[in-house]
Amino acid sequence: MVNDRIGVYVCHCGGNISDVVDVYKVVDAVKDEPNVVIAREMMFTCSDPGQKQIEDDIKEFNLNGVVVASCSPHLHETTFRRAAARAGLNPYLLEHVNIREHVSWAHKHDKEGATEKAIKIVKSGIAKVREARALETIKVEMPPKVLIVGAGIAGIRAALDLSKLGIHVYLVEKSPFVGGRVAQSYNAYPSGKFGMELIEELINEVKQQKNITLITNAEVTSIKGVIGNFSVEIIKDPRYVVADCPRFKEAIDKCPIEVPNEFDYGLTNRKAIYYPYPNAYPELPVIDMESCNRCGECVKICGDAINLDQQPEKMRIDVSAIIFATGFDPYQPNEGEFGFNVFESVITLPQFERLLALCDKKLVYKEREIKDIAFIYCVGSRQREGNEYCSRYCCVATINSALAAIEKFGEINTYHIYRDMRTYGKYERYYEEASKKGARFFRYSLDEPPEITQKGEKLIVKVKDKLTFNEEIELPVDLVVLSVGMVPRKSEIFSMLKVPFSRDGFLQEVHPKLRPVETAIGGVLIGGACQAPKDSVEATASASAAAAKAATYLLKGYAELEPFIVEVNLEKCTGCGDCVKECPYDSIQLKNINGEEKAFVIEAACRGCAACAAVCPEEAINLRGYTYDQLRAQIDAMLM
C-alpha cells in the first residue's frame, strides 16, 4: 500500500528561495502528480501560520503523506515533523526536501535551471513519501547512573552537578589522587588562586555528596553496550594503604626510599609512600611499588593500615551514560627543541609553575638565582606539520605566571618571545598589566625561530625580532621557559567505544555549536580539555554542560532515539552472516529463529549506518526511513 493522499508545500523563504526558483511553477509541476491531493506555495512555511496550514490540510484532506520543500532539514525538519504529529499524522510520514541550500543558494545565476532542479527534488520527495511507513521512536530506559572518566577539574565539576540532581556518579581516576593538571598550577588565572585550593574547594563539596563513588588508582578496562545500558569493567590498582592511621606522617618520614616527585617534575623528592603534595585527596597516602623495597618500616608504624600484599581489584558497574573528562598532556619538547634537554636551564611552563610554587623569597633554579627569564611561546602549537592548532591557554598562562613571578620575587626581567599574542577577551588585561610591570615583548616567525646558546653563566636567546624591524636581538637570561601547548591524551578507552577524534586528535563533538558536548556515540559525552585545548574556565563550563546533557536523559528516565535503524526481512535472509562481519558496532548477530540461523538486529545498539544493508547479497536488510523501495522511487523520479 502506498501513501495516496499527499500534501506538498513549496516555500518562498521570504525571497531566499523564490528570488531564484519559480515556486509557482514548481507547484504547477507537481500538483497533478499521482497521489498529490493538495499543493501550495507558502511565504514562510516555518512560521506559525505556515505550520497551521499544514496541520489544517492534514485534517481536512486526511493526508497520509506530506512533503515540505524549503530549507535544510537540519534547520526545520523537527519543526515540521512536530506540526504533522500535532495534526495526528505520524511524523515520519513527513519528508523535508532542501531547495534552498541545494538549489536557490547554489544556482543564483541560472533561475530556469534552478526551477527545474527544484521540481525534480520535490518530485523525488513525493516518490519517497509515497513509499514511507509510519515509524516510532525507540525508547531506552535510563537508570540514573553515570560513569565519569577522569577526576581533574572537569570530571569533579560534572560529578558534583550530577550528584546534586540525585544521579549516581562513578568517578574513576587513573592516578592515585584527584585534581589533574589544575592541582599543579601555581596561581591560576583568572581568579589568581592556587590550583590546589581550587581543587580543595571542589573536594570539600564532593565530601558532602552521597551520590559520588570515587574510584582512584583505577582504569576502565572494558566498556560494552549502549546508551541506557553500558557495562563497564574497572581495575583498581592496589594503594597498599588500606585504612586510615593517625601516624602516616611518621611512616612517610621513616620510609628510606627517595625518588623524584613527578608532581613537581622532579624539582622535589618524595618517598615510596607518599602524598604528591600536602592536602592531596583522597587522604590516604599511596605506596609506589616500583620504588618500594618492602622493608616494612611503614608497616611497623601503621600496622594493619598498610598491606604490602594488596592485590588489584576488579569491579563491574552498569551505567546509562558516560562522560569522558580525561584531559590533556602538556606537549613534550623534542630533544634540542629550543635547547630543551641540551641546556639544563631550559624548562617548560608546567615545570616553571611548580618552581614558582616551591621557591620561597628568591627564585632559584639549579642553585642559581633567576633574574632574567625568556619565555618562548607557541612551543608545540601552531606548527606547519604536527600540531597545527593554537593551544589557547598558553599565552594567558605564560603572562600570568610571569606576573606571578614578579609579584612573588620582586624585580625580574621577563622577555616574551611570541608569534601572536592571543590573550583573548578579558585576558587582554594581563597583557597590559605585564607591559606596565616591565615585561618586554618580541615577535618571531615560524621560519626564523629564536636560537639558544650558552655564554658563561647565561643562556643567550637570539631573536630575529619583527617588532624591532627584523633586527637580531640578543637576550642574556638565566632561564628559558617554553610555553608548551596541549596535546591529546592517548587512551585505550576511546577505542572501546569508537569515539571519533577531531583532525587534531582530541575527542570530537557532534556539532560544535548545536551539540557541543555529545559525541557521535549515543550517551557518551565529553567535558574539559579532552575535547580541545581549554583553560579551566572553559573546561568546567563544558563539564557542567555535559552533566546537564546527561541529566536531560536521566531525569526523564528514558531516552528517545530516532527510528532510523535497520530491519531484517526474515523471508529473504539466508543467514550467510556477511552483515555480522560488516557491522562496526556489533549490533547485528546471527540467531536461531524458528530453527533457522537468521540475522538479528540489537535495536538499541544499531546506529543506522546501514553498512550491513550494503553488503547483504539478498537485499534482506533495509534501513527504516530509507528503504530500497524508497530510494529507488526517488531515483526514478529524478530521472524522469
Added chain:
Amino acid sequence: MTVIYPDFVKELYEFGVETALECFNCGNCTAICPLEYDLFPRRVIRYIQLGLKDRILENPDELWRCLHCGLCTQTCPRQANPGELILGLRRYVVAKWRGK
C-alpha cells in the same frame, strides 16, 4: 648583533620618559605621523624599550623633526604618549651632549 639593556627605561625617568613600556608596537603613531619618516616615532620608542641607546644617539637629529602636533598621542591606543616620549628623549640627548 644587539644586546638588550632593560634598565635603560629607568635611566630615562628623570627626563620625563615614563610610559615607553606601555607601547605595544601597533604602529598607529607611525601611521598617523605627518613626517612619514622612517617609522618615526615607533622606531625610537622601540629602542627605548630595549635600551638600545646607541641607536638613539646615533641619529639624534630626527627627534627634532617632530612637529609636536600631538596626533600620535591622540591615536595611541595604549596611552603610551609617544609625543611626550619624543620630547623627553630630546632632553636626554641634550643632557648627553652637554655632558660630553
